[in-house]
Amino acid sequence: MKQLINKYIEKIIFDQKTLESKIKELATWVNQTYKNNNNLIVIGLLKGSFPFMAQLIKDIDIDFIIDFMTVSSYNGDLRTSGSVKVILDLANDIMNKDVLIVEDIVDTGKTMHKVIDLLKSRNPKSLKVITLLNKPSGRQIAFEPDKYGFLIENEFVVGFGFDYKEKLRQLPFIGILKKEFIK
Ligand code: PRP
Numbered sequence: 001m002k003q004l005i006n007k008y009i010e011k012i013i014f015d016q017k018t019l020e021s022k023i024k025e026l027a028t029w030v031n032q033t034y035k036n037n038n039n040l041i042v043i044g045l046l047k048g049s050f051p052f053m054a055q056l057i058k059d060i061d062i063d064f065i066i067d068f069m070t071v072s073s074y075n076g077d078l079r080t081s082g083s084v085k086v087i088l089d090l091a092n093d094i095m096n097k098d099v100l101i102v103e104d105i106v107d108t109g110k111t112m113h114k115v116i117d118l119l120k121s122r123n124p125k126s127l128k129v130i131t132l133l134n135k136p137s138g139r140q141i142a143f144e145p146d147k148y149g150f151l152i153e154n155e156f157v158v159g160f161g162f163d164y165k166e167k168l169r170q171l172p173f174i175g176i177l178k179k180e181f182i183k
Pocket of ligand 1: 048071
């Protein structure tokens with residue numbers, strides 16, 4: 001990882017240990033929130049959320065099923081294109097199910113707005129959102145996740161699922177991208 005860190009990373013903001021212990025806390029929230037449910041479906045929004053999702057589910061101690069959806073608005077760019085596209089839809093019917101959406105970051109709120117609109121139209125029993133990062137200063141549409149891991153400032157983050165031009169998702173930590181790459 002040294003080469004990539006030297007080249008791209010200004011600063012590591014959440015290291016592997018910090019992420020692991022925060023995600024354990026988030027899993028505890030899931031266990032408590034859904035302790036009396038037997039209809040839970042956990043939906044990961046691809047691609048960014050997959051490392052978070054993989055870590056989170058290891059500590060979920062109740063029955064649930066997993067599904068994924070691919071939505072994209074950034075297309076590998078640094079700024080949102082504003083139009084959120086569904087690239088891959090769910091495999092499962094969510095009618096009368098308790099749905100938990102797992103997201104990596106809520107920034108402008110546009111992705112969540114679109115996904116929630118779409119999923120609500122399918123009549124789930126309940127719908128909640130858990131996000132690893134929350135960037136309230138980026139909001140263009142009002143939206144509050146039900147649970148988040150960390151608040152962040154207006155920074156461009158990479159690693160642990162977050163990409164720079166589709167790369168760097170594999171880093172086991174979250175860092176700030178060096179300014180020279182942000183145009
Ligand atoms: C990123 C991120 C969130 C969304 C948040 O997805 O994973 O889904 O943007 O931004 P918003 O609140 O401004 O809508 P992206 O479109 O980059 O796709 P990715 O998950 O494949 O990286």
